[in-house]
Amino acid sequence: MQRTSFKNMECPAARALECVGEWWSMLILRDAFQGLTRFDEFQASLGIAPNILTRRLKHLTMNGLLERRMYNPRPPRYEYLLTAKGRDFFPVLAAMLAWGNKHLTPEGISVQLADRRSGERVEPVLVDGHTLAPITPENVMLQPGPAASPQVRLRARLSRARSANTAPPDQNTEKPA
Numbered sequence: 001m002q003r004t005s006f007k008n009m010e011c012p013a014a015r016a017l018e019c020v021g022e023w024w025s026m027l028i029l030r031d032a033f034q035g036l037t038r039f040d041e042f043q044a045s046l047g048i049a050p051n052i053l054t055r056r057l058k059h060l061t062m063n064g065l066l067e068r069r070m071y072n073p074r075p076p077r078y079e080y081l082l083t084a085k086g087r088d089f090f091p092v093l094a095a096m097l098a099w100g101n102k103h104l105t106p107e108g109i110s111v112q113l114a115d116r117r118s119g120e121r122v123e124p125v126l127v128d129g130h131t132l133a134p135i136t137p138e139n140v141m142l143q144p145g146p147a148a149s150p151q152v153r154l155r156a157r158l159s160r161a162r163s164a165n166t167a168p169p170d171q172n173t174e175k176p177a
Contacts, residue, residue, distance in 0.1 A: 010152055019063040020089060024048060024056045026096070029065065029082075029089055037079040038071075065089060094124045 006014040006021075020026055024046070031045050043053055057080055060066040065086035071079045094113055101109045113122040126135045133139065144153045 010147075010149055016092075019065065020060075020092075022056065022059075024052060025060055026093065028053075028056055028060060029086065030093055032066065032080065032082050032086065033090060033093065037081055039078070039080075042080075060086070091124070091126070095126065098124050 006018040009015060020029065027046055028042055031042055036042055036045060039050075039053065039057070042048070042057070043050060046053070048056075057066065057068070061068050061080065063085075064083055066080040067083050068078050068080055071077055097111060097113060101112060113124060114120060115122055127133060128135055128140075142156070144156050148156075
């Protein structure tokens with residue numbers, strides 16, 4: 001079955017899924033953030049088949065999240081290092097870990113984020129870079145950006161109209177008579 005490609009979609013979330021949306025890719029990046037760089041390290045950590053790991057590493061390298069660098073000429077051996085683009089994925093992974101710990105660990109937390117100096121548990125929060133206010137569905141919305149197509153702008157208008165018509169009474173701006 002042919003997989004749908006998201007690389008030409010306007011939505012940046014869809015394009016991000018094209019780069020890292022396959023589960024092995026995210027787990028490889030998780031391990032890279034932990035300092036793993038070599039094929040055999042990723043394979044031992046993940047228990048992944050070599051052919052799948054080869055494809056995933058190639059995909060992450062082609063998409064600029066990892067850099068392939070030779071560390072031994074004879075026989076040729078390569079390591080995979082995070083690029084700046086790859087390091088910028090860390091907040092996404094941190095958010096996924098926090099969400100998973102909150103909703104998917106009835107047996108208790110097995111992996112958590114911790115401060116490197118103190119070892120204290122860290123709870124990530126997504127905040128606006130200008131106001132430092134937390135970003136939540138209640139205080140932000142998706143809206144078309146400067147490069148949005150007419151189709152994206154229409155979809156946004158329809159969504160806003162639908163939201164205005166279905167908002168609970170206490171969220172309407174009109175005052176009762």
